[in-house]
Amino acid sequence: MSERLVFRDVRVLDGTGAPPLAADVSIVGERIERVGSVPSGYQEIDGRGRYLTPGFVDVHSHDDAAVLTLPDLEFKLSQGCTSVVVGNCGFGLSPLTGAEPPGNASLFGVERPRFARVRDYLSAVTSARPAVNVATLVGHANLLSSVLGAEERSPSREERAAMRSLLASALEDGAVGLSTGLIYRPGRSATLEELAELAALCGERDLIYTTHIRSESDRLLPAVEEAIEIGRLARCRVQISHHKASGKRNWGKTLQTHARFAAARAQGVDIAFDVYPYTAGSGPLVEYFDPARPDLDLLEVSRIASCPPFPELEGRMLVELAAEAATDVPTFVTRILAAPGGERTLCITFTMGDEDLERNLSHPHALIGSDGLVDLSGKPHPRLFGTFPRVLGHYVRERGLLALPEAIRKMTHASCERFGLEERGRIAEGMIADLVLFDADTVTPRASYDDPKRTPSGIECVVVNGAMAYRSGAISRAGRVLGPRRAARV
Numbered sequence: 390m391s392e393r394l395v396f397r398d399v400r401v402l403d404g405t406g407a408p409p410l411a412a413d414v415s416i417v418g419e420r421i422e423r424v425g426s427v428p429s430g431y432q433e434i435d436g437r438g439r440y441l442t443p444g445f446v447d448v449h450s451h452d453d454a455a456v457l458t459l460p461d462l463e464f465k466l467s468q469g470c471t472s473v474v475v476g477n478c479g480f481g482l483s484p485l486t487g488a489e490p491p492g493n494a495s496l497f498g499v500e501r502p503r504f505a506r507v508r509d510y511l512s513a514v515t516s517a518r519p520a521v522n523v524a525t526l527v528g529h530a531n532l533l534s535s536v537l538g539a540e541e542r543s544p545s546r547e548e549r550a551a552m553r554s555l556l557a558s559a560l561e562d563g564a565v566g567l568s569t570g571l572i573y574r575p576g577r578s579a580t581l582e583e584l585a586e587l588a589a590l591c592g593e594r595d596l597i598y599t600t601h602i603r604s605e606s607d608r609l610l611p612a613v614e615e616a617i618e619i620g621r622l623a624r625c626r627v628q629i630s631h632h633k634a635s636g637k638r639n640w641g642k643t644l645q646t647h648a649r650f651a652a653a654r655a656q657g658v659d660i661a662f663d664v665y666p667y668t669a670g671s672g673p674l675v676e677y678f679d680p681a682r683p684d685l686d687l688l689e690v691s692r693i694a695s696c697p698p699f700p701e702l703e704g705r706m707l708v709e710l711a712a713e714a715a716t717d718v719p720t721f722v723t724r725i726l727a728a729p730g731g732e733r734t735l736c737i738t739f740t741m742g743d744e745d746l747e748r749n750l751s752h753p754h755a756l757i758g759s760d761g762l763v764d765l766s767g768k769p770h771p772r773l774f775g776t777f778p779r780v781l782g783h784y785v786r787e788r789g790l791l792a793l794p795e796a797i798r799k800m801t802h803a804s805c806e807r808f809g810l811e812e813r814g815r816i817a818e819g820m821i822a823d824l825v826l827f828d829a830d831t832v833t834p835r836a837s838y839d840d841p842k843r844t845p846s847g848i849e850c851v852v853v854n855g856a857m858a859y860r861s862g863a864i865s866r867a868g869r870v871l872g873p874r875r876a877a878r879v
């Protein structure tokens with residue numbers, strides 16, 4: 390699907406953080422042909438008054454199943470997103486031999502496919518031809534479950550060797566790194582030593598280790614120390630996923646985490662993080678609720694996003710629902726989880742402070758990732774449809790927290806560099822044409838907590854691999870599988 394297109398009279402932000410340049414940008418086939426003055430003879434797109442930037446990269450998505458089952462990915466493409474990284478927080482659809490981690494059901498739905506090898510998953514992605522490009526990490530929980538089955542325990546020496554060889558073949562198949570989810574079953578039982586041993590395989594190949602760290606609340610600081618130590622031992626890039634300080638008593642701790650990142654970087658540990666632009670998180674209710682020791686502070690600020698057995702609860706705060714049912718919140722939650730399908734309930738938790746969020750967004754080493762969970766049945770967190778427009782509309786235009794070129798850098802060039810995605814993320818002659826044309830004065834995420842499934846306004850055209858992929862709401866699918874930087878392969 391090759392085209393000859395020109396974006397005429399646009400303000401180009403090249404993705405590096407450089408100031409805008411007034412130019413025409415032409416595309417021939419899949420690549421950017423010229424940035425400057427372009428003659429006639431192309432299909433013309435009038436870009437006056439608008440910005441043309443590289444397509445946005447969602448470095449933290451859970452679109453693993455969606456790229457196969459909902460390949461139009463309107464919720465991503467309509468934000469200007471042209472590539473997603475899947476396999477996050479330790480979970481994915483491959484490699485899966487034998488058992489499957491329990492988190493997969495709530496993250497990827499009941500009808501989720503599964504693949505023994507990463508290369509099988511990636512060829513299914515190629516056949517599905519999703520609307521955006523896809524790079525995958527290898528989930529640590531997948532390695533554990535594939536080797537240990539449903540048991541949650543420490544692997545033996547032989548089992549650790551089996552996990553390493555499973556990871557090595559997954560990286561050979563084209564995965565871009567390893568991810569962990571250290572608050573979830575079964576990843577939480579892993580020791581620092583086991584994790585460093587696996588992450589070392591990424592270090593040897595110049596690939597990334599991403600981590601949903603062991604605590605994002607009371608034990609945030611030791612959890613950050615662990616991530617730094619893994620980076621030091623494994624000699625790999627470390628990416629803390631959806632960095633946050635959760636729970637009011639922990640607000641302000643990002644001052645300390647940022648100081649630790651700076652000190653670790655000064656000692657040669659390449660640690661950074663990504664963040665979504667909201668003060669609420671979202672995840673499976675069952676993972677947030679320990680019946681033996683319910684976290685009342687957390688339940689107090691939680692609402693139901695989707696609830697297969699009781700859809701009428703969607704969008705409501707747990708405290709209100711429990712009061713109406715004349716019971717306490719833990720009892721109410723126990724009832725939800727006990728119902729058939731109740732374990733797939735997703736909740737939204739209002740746990741973060743604005744100052745930490747803004748400090749994270751403006752950090753020079755922060756990238757943007759949505760952490761969107763693709764359950765369109767209820768009222769999902771608005772980050773699924775709104776992440777990138779919210780950064781541009783709210784944090785750049787309304788709050789002035791970031792300059793526009795810097796915000797774009799955190800969504801494009803910096804993301805591709807960090808995850809080893811080559812030939813993308815920058816507007817320059819010869820680069821692959823993943824592009825977005827938008828109006829910086831009007832771009833707005835229309836998705837809200839109460840009405841979360843609305844596409845944004847102000848995103849006018851999206852080009853994926855040189856093909857017009859999104860224009861006036863019409864979608865055409867041109868995504869591909871992205872592998873790691875070729876030079877990095879051993």
Ligand SMILES: [Zn+2]
Binds near residue numbers: 477570
């Ligand atoms: Zn996570």
